[in-house]
Amino acid sequence: MxxxxxxxxxxxxxxxxxxxxxxxxxxxxxxxxxxxxxxxxxxxxxxxxxxxxxxxxxxxxxxxxxxxxxxxxxxxxxxxxxxxxxxxxxxxxxxxxxxxxxxxxxxxxxxxxxxxxxxxxxxxxxxxxxxxxxxxxxxxxxxxxxxxxxxxxxxxxxxxxxxxxxxxxxxxxxxxxxxxxxEAGHHDQVLAITSHLPHLIAYTIVGTADDLEDVLKQEVIKYSASGFRDFTRIAASDPTMWRDVFLNNREAVLEVLQRFTEDLTALQRAIRWGEGETLHALFSRTRQIRRGIIEAKQAYGSGIAKFETQ
Amino acid sequence: MxxxxxxxxxxxxxxxxxxxxxxxxxxxxxxxxxxxxxxxxxxxxxxxxxxxxxxxxxxxxxxxxxxxxxxxxxxxxxxxxxxxxxxxxxxxxxxxxxxxxxxxxxxxxxxxxxxxxxxxxxxxxxxxxxxxxxxxxxxxxxxxxxxxxxxxxxxxxxxxxxxxxxxxxxxxxxxxxxxxxxEAGHHDQVLAITSHLPHLIAYTIVGTADDLEDVLKQEVIKYSASGFRDFTRIAASDPTMWRDVFLNNREAVLEVLQRFTEDLTALQRAIRWGEGETLHALFSRTRQIRRGIIEAKQAYGSGIAKFETQ
Ligand SMILES: NC(=O)c1ccc[n+]([C@@H]2O[C@H](COP(=O)([O-])OP(=O)(O)OC[C@H]3O[C@@H](n4cnc5c(N)ncnc54)[C@H](OP(=O)(O)O)[C@@H]3O)[C@@H](O)[C@H]2O)c1
Ligand SMILES: NC(=O)c1ccc[n+]([C@@H]2O[C@H](COP(=O)([O-])OP(=O)(O)OC[C@H]3O[C@@H](n4cnc5c(N)ncnc54)[C@H](OP(=O)(O)O)[C@@H]3O)[C@@H](O)[C@H]2O)c1
Missing domain, CATH: 3.40.50.720 (NAD(P)-binding Rossmann-like Domain)
Incomplete structure (x- = not known):
């Protein structure tokens, strides 16, 4: 009762x-x-x-x-x-x-x-x-x-x-x-930047590494602590879920991808021509965003902490 | 004494x-x-x-x-x-x-x-x-x-x-x-993949987000837990150190960047044409590398754990 x-x-x-x-x-x-x-x-x-x-x-x-x-x-x-x-x-x-x-x-x-x-x-x-x-x-x-x-x-x-x-x-x-x-459309635009593009890029870079000859690939795994491993965590997400995300948010993803590619090309050019000041300026600017995230208390998730400390 | x-x-x-x-x-x-x-x-x-x-x-x-x-x-x-x-x-x-x-x-x-x-x-x-x-x-x-x-x-x-x-x-x-x-040259090639390319990409994507109009940028910070924030951590690294890395490992970085860009273009095409199988196949393959890293016990660093759990 x-x-x-x-x-x-x-x-x-x-x-x-x-x-x-x-x-x-x-x-x-x-x-x-x-x-x-x-x-x-x-x-x-x-x-x-x-x-x-x-x-x-x-x-x-x-x-x-x-x-x-x-x-x-x-x-x-x-x-x-x-x-x-x-x-x-x-x-x-x-x-x-x-x-x-x-x-x-x-x-x-x-x-x-x-x-x-x-x-x-x-x-x-x-x-x-x-x-x-x-x-x-x-x-x-x-x-x-x-x-x-x-x-x-x-x-x-x-x-x-x-x-x-x-x-x-x-x-x-x-x-x-x-x-x-x-609004749903706005959600899809914001998430294309905060989530879908980061996942796409992580999948790509880990895929690029996976295409390397075997010896080099083993070394990439061995020395992954230097940045690469953070991408592999993201790129270990469920393949079906993510296929569906990209097939179903195509327009918004392609749009931010276009912006990203332009920015990457500019950076590539700066490296090729040794433009140290361009690099330094960008690398200083990006620190601000991290500060914003820490202030917004979104830097460490319950989920992340749970798994990262095992 | x-x-x-x-x-x-x-x-x-x-x-x-x-x-x-x-x-x-x-x-x-x-x-x-x-x-x-x-x-x-x-x-x-x-x-x-x-x-x-x-x-x-x-x-x-x-x-x-x-x-x-x-x-x-x-x-x-x-x-x-x-x-x-x-x-x-x-x-x-x-x-x-x-x-x-x-x-x-x-x-x-x-x-x-x-x-x-x-x-x-x-x-x-x-x-x-x-x-x-x-x-x-x-x-x-x-x-x-x-x-x-x-x-x-x-x-x-x-x-x-x-x-x-x-x-x-x-x-x-x-x-x-x-x-x-x-050998020094081999080191530089391996690190271009495991460290320099990931940092370059993280800097780029955070820079792309930083260029957004203010309202959208605030939302990106707010919802960063969905993938983006992992990139912001990497992109908060010291600007001078990283400028020097890119200026001093130019050839190796430009070479892996070229490979990465080709792979990203292929993925972009698969999204545009709705090729679900291509996406699913890549997203499944990349999980293997994560497993390799976990087996190699390089998944969680002392440094990372220290900061990620604060
Ligand atoms: N993972 C994340 O980080 C995250 C975050 C926010 C939102 N989401 C969303 O959450 C949803 C689920 O994701 P998840 O991470 O929980 O995935 P998951 O762990 O792979 O679970 C998916 C569930 O869906 C079931 N399923 C798959 N295909 C099915 C079908 N055709 N008919 C009936 N059941 C089916 C699976 O059942 P079986 O195992 O029995 O096949 C499983 O129970 C997705 O829409 C995703 O976009 C995910
Ligand atoms: N951070 C990493 O994740 C990492 C990992 C592996 C290797 N490294 C390498 O370690 C080295 C140092 O990096 P870090 O992370 O320790 O950087 P950091 O915390 O910024 O420290 C750099 C140090 O160098 C000094 N310095 C800078 N310019 C100088 C100059 N012109 N003359 C004399 N001293 C100068 C700085 O002194 P002031 O503060 O007094 O200017 C500071 O003590 C770099 O070569 C980097 O490639 C870094």
Whole structure:
């Protein structure tokens, strides 16, 4: 019997679609803060399903997404964004009126484009993106503190029910995040710079090193502490997730890439012609940005600290 | 009176030219392991001089480099490499016969080119480069453990006295480093990939972000946890040191930069044409290198851990 004095949970029955790094971290955090009376998930692969059950981070695991979402007042998509359309097409009709659907995808315009057409009119869609993560993936990589002191960006389309937005905001704030609301297209532009371009470049440089002859490659690994290893951490992120990010934020990524390439060419020229002052001026300017990040207390993440000190 | 049973220190009187991050870390490590009976340094700037004295990491501080090296059997250059020639020209004639000169510069061919002409014949030159560092600089940023479990590369020119090389090897091994010996040109090629290119790219991407309009720039700082901030740490490294690195390892840097640019262009094309498989294949391949680094136990440095967890 339920305690009549106990405040009811924010959600009655919540469902995670996908229980990887982000999904399982959310599951743990939702549990830890008692945000849902019942927590279920959909997992397609047998491995993840068993792991989720073994880890005891959800109450029930469903192989069928439509069964998973039935009777839920909250559904969280935590799959690679390329998988969204097919999944929502499957479970959309099973959603109950008034349910809130949200997601954690790293691109927002494409998610709105892919998900909205399959949602019944009586369902609220509040797209979201937690700015938190590690280079690890799968249910075992998750932890409840991942979102603490991190930003979560919500991009509700105009006309979204304000109450639904408030509930999703409360969810993130309760698990320790700071919430910002912005337009999906703006989100995609900002993230193209802060996240997608850095990942693209890290993947490229590690790929360039991987193409070296074997002996040299071994030396690169051996002496990686001199800068290279920071890139390898980023370039160890999930290939499927990142393929989907680049395919779904093409325009914004190509635009910042163009700027980056121009700047790199200018620097290349300065090195070729021995223009020390140009180099020194740029290298001094970039220190300011680091200071800004340290002042904004975004320099060291909970996730990073957890892994970097092992 | 000295204890007749005590093993004599490896060096009688050692001198550090430059007492910044690397110099002061070496001073602390040399002290901690009793590697020199007397430890002195040359520092040009008043600020560093006072700091070195205040921190008590050396016995004596000299404003004149020639006075500093007088009577020393070990001299360690720990200045930006562009400063070497002028310094060695000043103190070279004051070196005593049999003394060993070594350095910590991040480029090796240029150091040999700049330093050798000013050294008396009876002096041994053993160029070195510890693969350890942080983005901080100055005497207060140093710590004795910086070199623990890190590599140090020595690049003695053919014909260097083997005994001098052994002594410098012992110095680094005693303070916790693993020592490798290789040819200077090969060092410069390997480091162009593992260190110089990553720094160049980090400086570029942070510079690209710095050129954005103010509102967007503030958002980049705010959401930097999504990848960008790792680059800002690298791009906060000392401007003078890095200007000198690029000016002095020009050929090797331009060559790897060329490869990198080609690879980036190919990736750009794959994004433009929506070639998901090309992206996925590269993103899977790059994970291997990270694994190699973790197996080689180079994934987390003493320096990194120290700063990343603050
Ligand atoms: N990682 C980050 O740093 C980060 C940060 C912010 C946001 N995000 C976003 O979070 C989402 C998930 O990323 P993640 O890091 O958690 O990835 P992950 O650890 O690889 O987990 C992905 C999950 O999605 C499931 N999945 C994959 N394809 C599926 C399909 N076709 N049908 C059903 N389930 C499928 C996987 O299940 P199986 O293992 O059973 O296949 C797994 O549970 C992505 O949209 C990503 O953009 C990631
Ligand atoms: N930082 C790294 O990650 C790293 C790693 C491996 C190797 N290195 C190499 O280590 C060397 C020193 O770097 P660092 O990081 O220790 O730099 P740092 O902290 O900036 O220290 C540089 C030192 O050199 C002195 N100096 C600069 N110009 C001088 C001049 N013209 N005459 C006399 N002294 C001068 C500075 O003294 P004042 O402050 O008094 O001017 C300071 O003591 C460089 O050659 C670099 O390539 C650095």
């Amino acid at each position: 339920s305690d009549p004095l106990k405040k009811p949970a924010l959600f009655r029955r919540a469902c995670l679609i996908g229980i990887g790094l982000i999904g399982s971290s959310l599951a743990r955090a939702i549990r830890a803060h008692g945000l849902a009376e019942t927590l279920v998930c959909h997992s397609a692969a047998d491995g993840s399903k068993e792991t989720a059950q073994k880890l005891g981070i959800v109450d029930e695991v469903y192989a069928d997404p439509a069964e998973a979402v039935r009777g839920c007042d909250l559904v969280i998509l935590a799959t690679p964004i390329g998988a969204n359309a097919a999944l929502v097409e499957q479970f959309g009709p099973a959603l109950e009126a008034g349910a809130i659907v949200t997601d954690v995808g790293s691109v927002k315009m494409a998610v709105v484009r892919d998900v909205s057409p399959f949602l019944p009119d009586a369902v609220h869609f509040v797209p979201g993106h937690p700015i938190a993560g590690t280079e690890h993936s799968g249910p075992e990589a998750g932890f409840a503190e991942l979102f603490q002191n991190r930003w979560c960006i919500l991009t509700p389309p105009t006309g979204t029910d304000p109450e639904a937005v408030t509930k999703i905001r409360t969810l993130w704030e309760t698990i320790g995040s700071n919430v910002d609301v912005m | 000295s204890d007749p049973l005590k093993k004599p220190a490896l060096f009688r009187r050692a001198c550090l030219i430059g007492i910044g991050l690397i110099g002061s870390s070496l001073a602390r490590a040399i002290r901690a392991h009793g590697l020199a009976e007397t430890l002195v340094c040359h520092s040009a700037a008043d600020g560093s001089k006072e700091t070195a004295q205040k921190l008590g990491i050396v016995d004596e501080v000299y404003a004149d480099p020639a006075e500093a090296v007088r009577g020393c059997d070990l001299v360690i250059l720990a200045t930006p490499i562009g400063a070497n020639a002028a310094l060695v020209e000043q103190f070279g004639p004051a070196l005593e016969a049999g003394a060993i000169v070594t350095d910590v510069g991040s480029v090796k061919m240029a150091v040999v080119r700049d330093v050798s002409p000013f050294l008396p014949d009876a002096v041994h030159f053993v160029p070195g480069h510890p693969i350890a560092g942080t983005e901080h600089s100055g005497p207060e940023a140093g710590f004795a453990e910086l070199f623990q479990n890190r590599w140090c590369i020595l690049t003695p020119p053919t014909g260097t006295d083997p005994e001098a090389v052994t002594k410098i090897r012992t110095l680094w091994e005693t303070i916790g480093s693993n020592v490798d010996v290789m």
